[in-house]
Amino acid sequence: TKEVSEQTQILEINYPTEIAPELQQSRFFQRALRISRNILGPNIELLFDHCIIKPPMSEGQTAWHQDGAYTRRTRKFTFVSRRLHWWLPLQSVNQENGCMEFVAGSHRGPILPHHLRSPQAHALETDPPSADTVTFCSLPVGGATIHLIKTLHFSGANRTNVPRYAWVVQFGVKTWI
Secondary structure (H helix, E strand, O other), X not given: OOOOEOOOOOEEEEOHHHHOHHHHHOHHHHHHHHHHHHHHOOOOEXXXXXXXEEOOOEOOOEEEEOOHHHHHHHOOEEOOOOEEEEEEEOOOEOOOOOOEEEEOOHHXXXXXXXXXXXXXXXXXXXXXXXXXXXXXXXXXXXXXXXXXXXXXXXXXXXXXXXXXXXXXXXEEOOEEO
């Protein structure tokens, strides 16, 4: 058996749909787009997508954060509440391999103060919530989660012997500030 490593980095690929445009023809993408249009209206578009790879036996976690904290940092767009974030794991997920965890109702609150995880990091984090407010979202293959920009969320370490892959797709209505 391998030892769990604190040194292993989480890998990310930004804008995989630009690298492989055929991803936009996948059943997941088309269904997420259709549902997002039903919720937000016909003027939505793909705002951002990325793949996250958690290596096997890795302590790497996606810190507690709200996606709205990133839009505040960039100051290029404001996406207000007209934005949906989809998370599709490419295998079954649970606490052992880093399923998503959410705080119910956090989308109704403010965007919390965030800070960089380290001086050289892009990733932001906020203080972890009380454990009794956390909902774990174990999913079977083909399952997905959806959340809003103020939803407080996290995904834990991958303590299994296989990589944990996820594709994140964000749809919304662009407005310029």
